Amino acid sequence: MKLLVILLFLGLLTGCSGNSSYSLTPQLLLVSFDGFRADYLKNYDLPHLQNFIKEGVLVEHVTNVFITKTFPNHYSIVTGLYEESHGIVANTMYDDVTKKHFSDSNDKDSFWWDGAVPIWVTNQLQENRSSAAAMWPGTDVLIHNITPSYFMNYSSSVPFEERLNNVTTWLSSSNPPVTFAMLYWEEPDASGHKYGPEDRVNMSRVLKEIDDLVGDLVQKLKVLGMWDNLNVIITSDHGMTQCSENRLIHLDSCIDRSNYSVIDLTPVAAILPKTNITEVYEKLKNCSPHMNVYLKEDIPDRFYYRHNDRIQPIILVADEGWTIVLNKSSLKLGDHGYDNSLPSMHPFLAAHGPAFRRGYRQSTINTVDIYPMMCHILGLKPQANNGTFSHAKCLLVDQWCLNLPEVIGIVISALLLLTMLTGLLIFTQNRVPASRSFSRLQLQEDDDDDPLIG
Ligand SMILES: [Zn+2]
Numbered sequence: 001m002k003l004l005v006i007l008l009f010l011g012l013l014t015g016c017s018g019n020s021s022y023s024l025t026p027q028l029l030l031v032s033f034d035g036f037r038a039d040y041l042k043n044y045d046l047p048h049l050q051n052f053i054k055e056g057v058l059v060e061h062v063t064n065v066f067i068t069k070t071f072p073n074h075y076s077i078v079t080g081l082y083e084e085s086h087g088i089v090a091n092t093m094y095d096d097v098t099k100k101h102f103s104d105s106n107d108k109d110s111f112w113w114d115g116a117v118p119i120w121v122t123n124q125l126q127e128n129r130s131s132a133a134a135m136w137p138g139t140d141v142l143i144h145n146i147t148p149s150y151f152m153n154y155s156s157s158v159p160f161e162e163r164l165n166n167v168t169t170w171l172s173s174s175n176p177p178v179t180f181a182m183l184y185w186e187e188p189d190a191s192g193h194k195y196g197p198e199d200r201v202n203m204s205r206v207l208k209e210i211d212d213l214v215g216d217l218v219q220k221l222k223v224l225g226m227w228d229n230l231n232v233i234i235t236s237d238h239g240m241t242q243c244s245e246n247r248l249i250h251l252d253s254c255i256d257r258s259n260y261s262v263i264d265l266t267p268v269a270a271i272l273p274k275t276n277i278t279e280v281y282e283k284l285k286n287c288s289p290h291m292n293v294y295l296k297e298d299i300p301d302r303f304y305y306r307h308n309d310r311i312q313p314i315i316l317v318a319d320e321g322w323t324i325v326l327n328k329s330s331l332k333l334g335d336h337g338y339d340n341s342l343p344s345m346h347p348f349l350a351a352h353g354p355a356f357r358r359g360y361r362q363s364t365i366n367t368v369d370i371y372p373m374m375c376h377i378l379g380l381k382p383q384a385n386n387g388t389f390s391h392a393k394c395l396l397v398d399q400w401c402l403n404l405p406e407v408i409g410i411v412i413s414a415l416l417l418l419t420m421l422t423g424l425l426i427f428t429q430n431r432v433p434a435s436r437s438f439s440r441l442q443l444q445e446d447d448d449d450d451p452l453i454g
Pocket residue numbers: 035070189190193336
């Protein structure tokens with residue numbers, strides 16, 4: 001019985017802590033497919049990605065940061081910070097103090113990026129390590145006076161294959177060795193905007209192309225002998241939702257344009273009033289039942305989107321699927337940027353490699369939790385961040401992981417064991433007294449007999 005108890009607990013221990021035998025210098029490749037909505041994984045046939053997941057881990061929904069746009073979320077992944085803390089608060093920004101502008105085609109001024117230290121910089125400040133990047137937002141900018149040792153200037157026309165070739169070359173043959181690399185691809189975001197996520201024909205075509213790219217990535221790593229030792233995270237910045245010309249919010253019908261500047265338009269509009277803030281706010285407040293209008297100081301706490309000078313005095317947040325326009329606009333059939341509590345805005349995360357468990361699934365983590373997990377894998381001391389390492393613990397082989405179902409399992413096993421032990425004890429005790437009482441009965445008979453004989 002003792003042996004059974006020991007074996008059971010040993011089994012539970014190994015089941016929870018996994019196999020922590022990897023000891024090579026850890027290397028990590030972080031891949032982002034822009035705009036890969038979490039439920040594409042369930043709704044489309046993606047055999048290469050599913051194989052990758054089968055041998056690794058999957059987080060079904062990643063709760064990203066508000067606003068659910070590309071530049072802000074990519075910077076949150078690599079810093080573990082909310083947008084108000086890292087300072088990339090939109091794809092289009094204006095700083096009223098310096099009068100500087102930022103957009104995805106005008107992003108090279110380190111002024112916008114220096115509010116945080118991304119992981120590729122921290123990694124590179126370690127002795128004998130370097131970082132590499134193929135088009136990840138911000139990696140072709142001097143941040144704290146450093147770029148990754150190897151990087152590509154952004155150009156959307158560079159094919160995936162060229163980006164992948166560069167990354168694998170850097171990971172396998174550089175000195176000092178590249179321990180952290182990033183790879184970015186513009187799809188399925190571009191097609192999601194163009195066709196809308198509900199266009200099954202076009203979305204299944206583009207998702208099959210992406211799945212083939214995942215197949216190419218895995219195949220290349222296998223051919224180069226890197227597959228078993230390299231940690232690979234595949235994730236995204238945000239999801240996508242369907243828009244429609246029947247769901248438009250016309251600002252011109254509510255307020256004259258001479259009253260304000262639009263810094264960013266939809267689905268989160270950043271409004272800089274030219275006249276009295278309260279007056280502009282009052283006019284916008286009742287503009288549409290499908291839009292929330294906030295003075296900066298009233299933006300809900302859960303957005304973590306208030307404490308930064310680059311957040312404008314008035315913010316308009318459209319309801320899911322609604323588009324904010326001036327009098328006319330080039331409407332996109334799909335868009336993102338909406339409330340980060342909406343499942344349609346969430347991406348997924350999958351990972352494979354010696355640092356990760358195999359065949360493990362978890363329902364959610366936050367985008368800001370990815371950073372402390374990556375620092376752990378690379379053995380880096382994280383910068384101050386908004387992430388929680390324990391949220392990602394169960395994905396990692398070298399961590400104790402007790403989630404609720406496992407705790408319940410352990411309690412039930414323990415109770416069953418206790419019941420068995422008690423039952424066994426009672427059974428054993430009942431047997432011993434039975435033989436004694438029989439002897440006593442015999443003795444009593446003898447005792448009784450004696451006087452009779454006597
Ligand atoms: Zn986009």
